Structures are given as C-alpha cells and as structure tokens.
Amino acid sequence: MKYYFFSLSLLFTLVLGGCKSMLEKGNDQFLSGQYQYAINTFGGILEQDSTDFRANQVMAESYRLSNRIEKSEPYYRQLVEQEPSFNHYFFLAQSLKAQQKNEEAKKAFESAKQYTSDEALLARTQREIESIKLAEGIENYWPNHVLVNYQELNTPGPDYSPVVSENFLYFTAGRQASGIYPATGTPYTKLFRTRAEGVRVDVGGIQALPEFRNEEGLNQGAIAISPDGNTIIYSRGNSTSPKDLPENALFASYFRGSGFTQPIWMPVNEDEFWWNSTPAFSPDGSELYFASNRPGGYGGIDLYKATKLANGDFGNAVNLGPTINTPGNELFPRMAPDGKFFFSSDGHPGYGKLDLFVAEKDENGTQVIKNLGENFNTKDDDFGIFFTEYPKTGFISSNREGGVGDDDIYYFEDKTPKPKIINVLLNVFAKETKEDGSDSPIPQTRIVLYGSDNKQQGGDFSNANGRVRFTMAPESDYTIIASKNGYFSKSVPYTTKGKTPDPATLIQDVTNVTLDTTIYLDQLILEKSIVLENIYYDLDKADIRPDAAIELDKLVKILADNPSIRIELSSHTDARSSDAYNLDLSQRRAQSAVDYIVSKGIAADRLVAKGYGETQLIIKDAQTEEEHQVNRRTEFKVIEIKE
Incomplete structure (x- = not known):
C-alpha cells in the first residue's frame, strides 16, 4: 500500500553538508520524492559510518514518507540518541507500533511528550497511547468470515x-x-x-x-x-x-x-x-x-x-x-447498502498500520467506529474492502x-456453520372420556395452533383417530384451541421448551422430533349439571377461599373459551341446619362465586346465581362427613347457547 501517501510537494527540507557528491545526490533524490533512490544512496554512506546523523535522518524519513515506517526503527533510534526531539521519538514510536512492539511504542510516545508543550501534539500522542491500549480489547466484527489469498490472481508486484x-x-x-x-x-x-x-x-x-x-x-x-x-x-x-x-x-x-x-x-x-x-x-x-x-x-x-x-x-x-x-x-x-460505512485507517485503535473499520450507529443513534478484528486486520496495511x-x-x-x-x-x-434445524412435529389428539372411563377419539374437531404473538400458525380438522399434526419450532410457546359442535371448546398452552435436543449435539443437518399431546373435550348438554370439585367455604361463610378460587378460575377459562354459552352456577348445602338458613347460605355462596367470576372479566349477563339449599340432596340420608360433603357442592349447567 505504498501508492497513497506520497506527495511530490516537500514536507520538510534537509540541509545536508559534507561529502558533497553523494550527499548532494541523495539530497536531490529525497527532495524530489525519489525515496527509494535516496535510501540506496544514504545506505551507502551508513555502511561507512552507521552513526552519521544526516544519513540516518534521510533514511528514517524516506521510509516513513514511502509508507514503510516499520523499517525506519533503527534510524530513528540513532536520531533519538544523538538529538532527542518530539518528532524523533514520536516517529520512532509509530515505527514500533507498526511492528506491534506495543510496550516499547508506549514508552517512546511517553518520551515524545517530554519534548513539547504544544497541547495539540500532546493530545495526539496521548491518543496514540490510548489507541494501543484499546487495541488489546478488539473483537472480530464478523467472527466467521475467512480471508484467503487469491494466489492465482496475485503477482510478485x-x-x-x-x-x-x-x-x-x-x-x-x-x-x-x-x-x-x-x-x-x-x-x-x-x-x-x-x-x-x-x-x-x-x-x-x-x-x-x-x-x-x-x-x-x-x-x-x-x-x-x-x-x-x-x-x-x-x-x-x-x-x-x-x-x-x-x-x-x-x-x-x-x-x-x-x-x-x-x-x-x-x-x-x-x-x-x-x-x-x-x-x-x-x-x-x-x-x-x-x-x-x-x-x-x-x-x-x-x-x-x-x-x-x-x-x-x-x-x-x-x-x-x-x-x-x-x-x-x-x-x-x-x-x-444498509448505511454502514467501511474504511481504512491508521488513526483509530488497531493492530499496526492501516486497518479496516466500520462506522455504524448504536442503539442511541450515535455513530461508533469498530475495528473489523484480527480475521481481517494485521500489523501491516489492510485496506480497500469491496463486497460482492x-x-x-x-x-x-x-x-x-x-x-x-x-x-x-x-x-x-x-463460513458461519449452517444451523442445525430441529422440526418439532406435534400430534394433537382430540378425545373424550366415556362413562366407563375409556377414551374415545373425536373426529372432525377443529384444532388451531397459535404462536406466542397470538397469530395463527396452523389449523385443521382431526381425522378419524382424532389427530391433527403441526410443525413447530423448538424452544417456543404456543396455544392450542380445540372446538366442535356439541362440546365445550378448550384452549390449552403448549411449549416445546426443554423438549428438544441441544443443536450442538446433533450430527444431521435436519432433525425431526415427534411429540404427542391430548386435549379432552366435554360434551356440552343443556341443563346438565357439572360438579365443580374442591369448592369449599368456611363455616357459615360465603367468602371465596384461595383454594376455591383456583377451581373457579377453571370455570372462568371454560367461559372464556366458549363465549356463546350462558350458565347457571348453583350452590348446595347438606341437610344440617334449617331449610331457610341453608337456602340463604347457598344463595350467598352462589352469588359470591358469580361475583368472583365477573371480577375476572366474564360478563355478568352470562351468569345466574342460584342457591338450592338442601332441596337437591344427592344422598338423602347422609350419615358420615364424607356423605355430607357430597351434598355440599357447587355446580354449573349451561342454560343457553347463543347462536
């Protein structure tokens, strides 16, 4: 990358003396920008006297100005020994930095600061020191990008x-x-x-x-x-x-x-x-x-x-x-195309000379500069990125x-490895439980899958075996809704989290994992009473206890899943205490349950509270506490299905 820093205009002037023939020749070559010729000429002088100040000065500057500063180190070392100055120490430090001799470079930059009071030069030198420190923490911008020398295209030039x-x-x-x-x-x-x-x-x-x-x-x-x-x-x-x-x-x-x-x-x-x-x-x-x-x-x-x-x-x-x-x-x-700006620089924290950088905006919209990292950059010149x-x-x-x-x-x-693909194949079965306790498939059940964003991911009617199959993603949450005329609709959460193997352990590019789940539907029959289990009240009270709330939440979900039904929620007591007392207590308890359900977002006009007291005993001559408990129950029944 020697072709971009040169200027034939003079950056400084040397006054050379002694040995006129070689010195004047070399001086003319240097001042006209013929740096390599000047290097050859003054190299001959240094073979005779390696401490010649003027020769070391021209050699150091010729290498620096022709973008080969890494080769200028021995000459700048001679200069700082003979005539220490800001420039000599600063350029020596840059030469060391270009060779990744970072500790030596930092010491040379610190020495340069002792020879100037110019705030701009001090700030630039401190920036160079900080740049070396920052370079130690550079991460690869694209860690899986691999560079290859296009040997067939390149030549010795x-x-x-x-x-x-x-x-x-x-x-x-x-x-x-x-x-x-x-x-x-x-x-x-x-x-x-x-x-x-x-x-x-x-x-x-x-x-x-x-x-x-x-x-x-x-x-x-x-x-x-x-x-x-x-x-x-x-x-x-x-x-x-x-x-x-x-x-x-x-x-x-x-x-x-x-x-x-x-x-x-x-x-x-x-x-x-x-x-x-x-x-x-x-x-x-x-x-x-x-x-x-x-x-x-x-x-x-x-x-x-x-x-x-x-x-x-x-x-x-x-x-x-x-x-x-x-x-x-x-x-x-x-x-x-996405607005990121790539460029080469030797002024930002890097590995040596020119490095490749990108300017992009952070989450606050502020432009930040990032080194592309050591899979793109070296201590030498790295430049001229182009994307195909x-x-x-x-x-x-x-x-x-x-x-x-x-x-x-x-x-x-x-060269980012292709991700291992895991397909989760979920078999969803719609079934009902018969009176004898056996399971029976429900064909033609509409089963719909929703993602965590509540968008539909798929849906179909179950086959003769009550099955629908969905393809799902691993480590994801879903909701499955099953519905069929004559049955209560039901929505159930389903997750694939923790149900698939770690992709890092897989060999195949694509792995299919088959899972099963069953949704049990209950028949929806008008006026058929359904007992809500585990609804308990404290003695002589109608307040909803926490354990009862858990059971009532299930009824809330049934009502949410089936917005077209209207129900009666009834409360029953045992035969102990008077008829009037039991009737009043059961009405209060039924109303308390309805109020709780309404508080969960169910419209009040979809519920009727009814207390039956001891008028509908299941066990008429109950003797034991267990038998009394059977009579003390909370039920609901569908009293209307809106079209």
Missing part, C-alpha cells in the same frame, strides 16, 4: 483495490509496467480487468483496462465504477514529468454512445496541489467518497463526500468529520506477511 461491476473484476497492479516508481523502487501501476462471478475470478483472462488506455510513467491507482456502469473514476499521479500535474488527482471517464471518453481531471480535486485518491460511489451513485489531504481536515489524509450535481459532475465536498477522521490517515471509503454479496463475500487488499508479492488481493467468505 502490487495487486490491490479490486471492485466488481457487471461481472468484471477491476483492479490495480504493477504487471506490464514500463518503468519503476522511484519513491518505492517498485513498478508503476496500471488498471486491469477480467471476468468474475462473485469472488470467483477468471485469472486466465486478465487484460489491461479496455475502456481507455493506461498512461505510462505514472501510477494509475484505485478505481471506482458507478452503479450503472457508465462512469469510471480513478486516481492518477506520481508522474516524474515536470509537465504533468504536481499531485495525485481524480480522473473521470464517461460512457458516451459507443465507448468511454478519455479521462479528464475532475473539478472535485479543486486544487492541483491537493492530493486526492481512493474514490468510491454510494450504492445509488449520487455521492462520491474519496480521500484527500486538502486544508481544513483533522490530520494527514481525511475522507470526504461530494454530491452529484445537475451536470453530472461531483462537487461541494464536505469532510466526514472527527468521528471518522483522525490526526492519522483515513482512506478507501465504502458505503454499504454484502456482507457475506467480497475482497480486500493487504501487504501482510505470507502473501504472493507486495500488495495482494484477498477474498473473504462467511
């Missing part, structure tokens, strides 16, 4: 910044180069394409970009293609010709009739001395994101957004703000160790 448009993969590479870029000593880069289907690429069909011709003697950089395929925008620069533009800039080519136009300099660059690169379109093509070092930013390179104008150009570029941009460098923007199927598959670029060459293209895929 640079290959990076892939994008896919209309079944073609476009990327930048150093293959077929006609010259060497003096800043890095690597080939100039050009644009290429080949056919692709998702992340599957035709590596045998790679050709130089056919839409327009690559230029010689400069770097063609990152490319963006509009969603409709009619506009190509790419970065271009690093020419050594004095007649060319002095900086890296964005160029655009438009499809007109039979082909693409020759690329033209875009007005969004605004100033030919500003560095602009790594373009990307929004999903709808109405906005252009890019990186720039233009004035007014928050650090080295910031990310900007420009809006498409009426004439088709892009303008009114605005900085994306301090949440995304840092005092470091932010590049390679990518807006996802968001967010499951796509490409990134990286110069991490173990690659084929310099920058390599990697593809990623979501």
Whole structure:
C-alpha cells in the first residue's frame, strides 16, 4: 500500500553538508520524492559510518514518507540518541507500533511528550497511547468470515483495490509496467480487468483496462465504477514529468454512445496541489467518497463526500468529520447498502498500520467506529474492502506477511456453520372420556395452533383417530384451541421448551422430533349439571377461599373459551341446619362465586346465581362427613347457547 501517501510537494527540507557528491545526490533524490533512490544512496554512506546523523535522518524519513515506517526503527533510534526531539521519538514510536512492539511504542510516545508543550501534539500522542491500549480489547466484527489469498490472481508486484461491476473484476497492479516508481523502487501501476462471478475470478483472462488506455510513467491507482456502469473514476499521479500535474488527482471517464471518453481531471480535486485518491460511489451513485489531504481536515489524509450535481459532475465536498477522521490517515471509503460505512485507517485503535473499520450507529443513534478484528486486520496495511454479496463475500487488499508479492488481493467468505434445524412435529389428539372411563377419539374437531404473538400458525380438522399434526419450532410457546359442535371448546398452552435436543449435539443437518399431546373435550348438554370439585367455604361463610378460587378460575377459562354459552352456577348445602338458613347460605355462596367470576372479566349477563339449599340432596340420608360433603357442592349447567 505504498501508492497513497506520497506527495511530490516537500514536507520538510534537509540541509545536508559534507561529502558533497553523494550527499548532494541523495539530497536531490529525497527532495524530489525519489525515496527509494535516496535510501540506496544514504545506505551507502551508513555502511561507512552507521552513526552519521544526516544519513540516518534521510533514511528514517524516506521510509516513513514511502509508507514503510516499520523499517525506519533503527534510524530513528540513532536520531533519538544523538538529538532527542518530539518528532524523533514520536516517529520512532509509530515505527514500533507498526511492528506491534506495543510496550516499547508506549514508552517512546511517553518520551515524545517530554519534548513539547504544544497541547495539540500532546493530545495526539496521548491518543496514540490510548489507541494501543484499546487495541488489546478488539473483537472480530464478523467472527466467521475467512480471508484467503487469491494466489492465482496475485503477482510478485502490487495487486490491490479490486471492485466488481457487471461481472468484471477491476483492479490495480504493477504487471506490464514500463518503468519503476522511484519513491518505492517498485513498478508503476496500471488498471486491469477480467471476468468474475462473485469472488470467483477468471485469472486466465486478465487484460489491461479496455475502456481507455493506461498512461505510462505514472501510477494509475484505485478505481471506482458507478452503479450503472457508465462512469469510471480513478486516481492518477506520481508522474516524474515536470509537465504533468504536481499531485495525485481524480480522473473521470464517461460512457458516451459507443465507448468511454478519455479521462479528464475532475473539478472535485479543486486544487492541483491537493492530493486526492481512493474514490468510491454510494450504492445509488449520487455521492462520491474519496480521500484527500486538502486544508481544513483533522490530520494527514481525511475522507470526504461530494454530491452529484445537475451536470453530472461531483462537487461541494464536505469532510466526514472527527468521528471518522483522525490526526492519522483515513482512506478507501465504502458505503454499504444498509448505511454502514467501511474504511481504512491508521488513526483509530488497531493492530499496526492501516486497518479496516466500520462506522455504524448504536442503539442511541450515535455513530461508533469498530475495528473489523484480527480475521481481517494485521500489523501491516489492510485496506480497500469491496463486497460482492454484502456482507457475506467480497475482497480486500493487504501487504501482510505470507502473501504472493507486495500488495495482494484477498477474498473473504462467511463460513458461519449452517444451523442445525430441529422440526418439532406435534400430534394433537382430540378425545373424550366415556362413562366407563375409556377414551374415545373425536373426529372432525377443529384444532388451531397459535404462536406466542397470538397469530395463527396452523389449523385443521382431526381425522378419524382424532389427530391433527403441526410443525413447530423448538424452544417456543404456543396455544392450542380445540372446538366442535356439541362440546365445550378448550384452549390449552403448549411449549416445546426443554423438549428438544441441544443443536450442538446433533450430527444431521435436519432433525425431526415427534411429540404427542391430548386435549379432552366435554360434551356440552343443556341443563346438565357439572360438579365443580374442591369448592369449599368456611363455616357459615360465603367468602371465596384461595383454594376455591383456583377451581373457579377453571370455570372462568371454560367461559372464556366458549363465549356463546350462558350458565347457571348453583350452590348446595347438606341437610344440617334449617331449610331457610341453608337456602340463604347457598344463595350467598352462589352469588359470591358469580361475583368472583365477573371480577375476572366474564360478563355478568352470562351468569345466574342460584342457591338450592338442601332441596337437591344427592344422598338423602347422609350419615358420615364424607356423605355430607357430597351434598355440599357447587355446580354449573349451561342454560343457553347463543347462536
């Protein structure tokens, strides 16, 4: 990723002296941005004297300015020994950080703070220290995404910044180069394409970009293609010709009739001395994101957004703000269809140099930045994410160790294990209990299944065996309602929680678990009395006791399940005490039971309270307490069925 931080404008000036022939040559090379040539020249001087201050200074700065700061450590160490300063310690710390020598980096940053009183520099240094600490707690954003080096696509030179448009993969590479870029000593880069289907690429069909011709003697950089395929925008620069533009800039080519136009300099660059690169379109093509070092930013390179104008150009570029941009460098923007914003940065907490990040909103609507984690990022440069199927598959670029060459293209895929599917097959049987105690199926019973959201999940009529089968989800709650003319309707809760195996223990992709349950229905016969068991009252009282309330709640449910019935609720006493007393007591008890049922939401006009006293004894000559208890009972009967 050496092609995005360079500027041929001077960042500082060295005054070199002594050994004029080599020093002047190296100085000229350095000041003209030919960093690799300067490294070669001053490397020869250091072979003679490893402590030469000026040579160490040029070597350190050349590696830093050509985005190889990790190689600058020994030279900055010499500088801090000979001339300790904020810059020397700060850049030494950045070199150590890029190598993940975090403890040493923190010490160097702390040392840098001793050589400045500038609040902005102190704040930036403290941010770097905090960044190292925060990086220790990074979690993988997509823990099951796996990256693979696309070895068949990559070459020993640079290959990076892939994008896919209309079944073609476009990327930048150093293959077929006609010259060497003096800043890095690597080939100039050009644009290429080949056919692709998702992340599957035709590596045998790679050709130089056919839409327009690559230029010689400069770097063609990152490319963006509009969603409709009619506009190509790419970065271009690093020419050594004095007649060319002095900086890296964005160029655009438009499809007109039979082909693409020759690329033209875009007005969004605004100033030919500003560095602009790594373009990307929004999903709808109405906005252009890019990186720039233009004035007014928050650090080295910031990310900007420009809006498409009426004439088709892009303008009114605005900085994306301090949440995304840092005092470091932010590049390679990518807006996802769901509004998440991906980019690369060396300013947010990460593993070393450029890492991949995402900006998304939390539950409060606040934008937060998250590192994609160590399955995407390394201590080296990781950048240029592009999705072929968001967010499951796509490409990134990286110069991490173990690659084929310099920058390599990697593809990623979501390898989340397919969940083990458990189908719960529930057999629901509708039955009734005969007088002899045997069970009998009830065919043609309407049985309906409802989910916990009260939405119907299924329903059918029972077969000759009284059965209906439902497919249900594991670890879920349901309600089953059974109804048939001539029977009380009944609703019963049912849960599959705890009734299925742990998916982690399963081998098969799909497992069926069969369960059974039975719903017993009672015949609905007008004027047939049904005894409510366990309805007890205290002596000479009509108050509903807690144990009686439990039984009355069952009657409440029957009434709720059968809204068309009207009942009489009756109370009976034994033969002890006077007729008048028993009649009054039973009426009070019946009314108390009705009042309780009404308090549970049942309409009062659906109930009639009736006290029969001792007029309907079941055992007329009761002698024992058990026999008296049989006579002391609470009953209900259906007295009306509304149509």
